[in-house]
Amino acid sequence: xxxxxxxxxxxxxxxxxxxxxxxxKAGRPGWEAIVPFYNxxxxxxxxxxxxxxxxxxxxPYINVFTLLLMVVETLKCFRK
Numbered sequence: 001x002x003x004x005x006x007x008x009x010x011x012x013x014x015x016x017x018x019x020x021x022x023x024x025k026a027g028r029p030g031w032e033a034i035v036p037f038y039n040x041x042x043x044x045x046x047x048x049x050x051x052x053x054x055x056x057x058x059x060p061y062i063n064v065f066t067l068l069l070m071v072v073e074t075l076k077c078f079r080k
Contacts, residue, residue, distance in 0.1 A: 016033055016034060019033035019039055019043065020033040020034075022043070022046070022074060022078075023039075023042065023043075023046070025078065026046045026077075028042060028046070040054060040057055041054065043070060043074075044070075046074070046077065047070060047073040047074055047076075047077050048077070049070070049073065053066065053070075
Protein backbone atom coordinates (compact mmCIF):
# COMPACT_ATOMS: atom_id res chain seq x y z
CA UNK A 1 0.00 0.00 0.00
CA UNK A 2 1.38 3.38 -0.95
CA UNK A 3 1.91 6.28 1.41
CA UNK A 4 -0.73 8.23 -0.51
CA UNK A 5 -3.32 5.56 0.25
CA UNK A 6 -2.41 5.51 3.93
CA UNK A 7 -2.64 9.29 4.20
CA UNK A 8 -6.00 9.29 2.41
CA UNK A 9 -7.41 6.71 4.80
CA UNK A 10 -6.04 8.61 7.80
CA UNK A 11 -7.57 11.88 6.53
CA UNK A 12 -10.94 10.17 5.97
CA UNK A 13 -11.00 8.62 9.44
CA UNK A 14 -10.00 11.86 11.16
CA UNK A 15 -12.62 13.83 9.21
CA UNK A 16 -15.38 11.44 10.20
CA UNK A 17 -14.24 11.43 13.84
CA UNK A 18 -14.18 15.23 13.92
CA UNK A 19 -17.62 15.59 12.38
CA UNK A 20 -18.97 12.92 14.73
CA UNK A 21 -17.77 14.95 17.73
CA UNK A 22 -19.13 18.22 16.32
CA UNK A 23 -22.53 16.65 15.72
CA UNK A 24 -22.67 15.26 19.25
CA LYS A 25 -21.73 18.65 20.73
CA ALA A 26 -24.54 20.22 18.73
CA GLY A 27 -27.05 17.72 20.10
CA ARG A 28 -27.30 15.63 16.94
CA PRO A 29 -26.67 11.88 16.74
CA GLY A 30 -23.09 11.08 15.76
CA TRP A 31 -24.03 8.55 13.09
CA GLU A 32 -25.18 11.41 10.86
CA ALA A 33 -21.50 12.22 10.22
CA ILE A 34 -21.07 8.92 8.37
CA VAL A 35 -23.87 9.39 5.81
CA PRO A 36 -22.48 10.99 2.62
CA PHE A 37 -24.06 14.27 1.45
CA TYR A 38 -26.45 14.24 4.42
CA ASN A 39 -23.60 15.13 6.76
CA UNK A 40 -22.97 18.42 4.92
CA UNK A 41 -26.68 19.24 5.07
CA UNK A 42 -26.72 18.71 8.83
CA UNK A 43 -23.47 20.63 9.23
CA UNK A 44 -25.03 23.60 7.41
CA UNK A 45 -28.00 23.42 9.76
CA UNK A 46 -25.68 23.40 12.79
CA UNK A 47 -23.82 26.54 11.67
CA UNK A 48 -27.09 28.25 10.59
CA UNK A 49 -26.16 28.75 6.95
CA UNK A 50 -28.66 28.67 4.07
CA UNK A 51 -29.11 25.52 2.05
CA UNK A 52 -27.83 27.15 -1.15
CA UNK A 53 -24.32 26.93 0.33
CA UNK A 54 -24.63 23.24 -0.51
CA UNK A 55 -24.26 24.20 -4.19
CA UNK A 56 -20.82 25.65 -3.44
CA UNK A 57 -19.76 22.35 -1.85
CA UNK A 58 -20.45 20.54 -5.12
CA UNK A 59 -18.50 22.95 -7.38
CA PRO A 60 -14.81 21.99 -7.76
CA TYR A 61 -12.20 24.46 -6.40
CA ILE A 62 -14.90 26.59 -4.79
CA ASN A 63 -15.67 23.72 -2.43
CA VAL A 64 -12.26 24.10 -0.77
CA PHE A 65 -12.99 27.69 0.22
CA THR A 66 -16.55 26.84 1.22
CA LEU A 67 -15.37 24.06 3.52
CA LEU A 68 -12.81 26.39 5.09
CA LEU A 69 -15.57 28.94 5.71
CA MET A 70 -17.70 26.20 7.23
CA VAL A 71 -14.87 25.31 9.61
CA VAL A 72 -14.54 28.96 10.66
CA GLU A 73 -18.30 29.23 11.16
CA THR A 74 -18.22 26.04 13.25
CA LEU A 75 -15.55 27.56 15.47
CA LYS A 76 -17.66 30.69 15.87
CA CYS A 77 -20.72 28.60 16.65
CA PHE A 78 -18.92 26.85 19.50
CA ARG A 79 -17.10 30.07 20.56
CA LYS A 80 -13.53 28.82 20.09
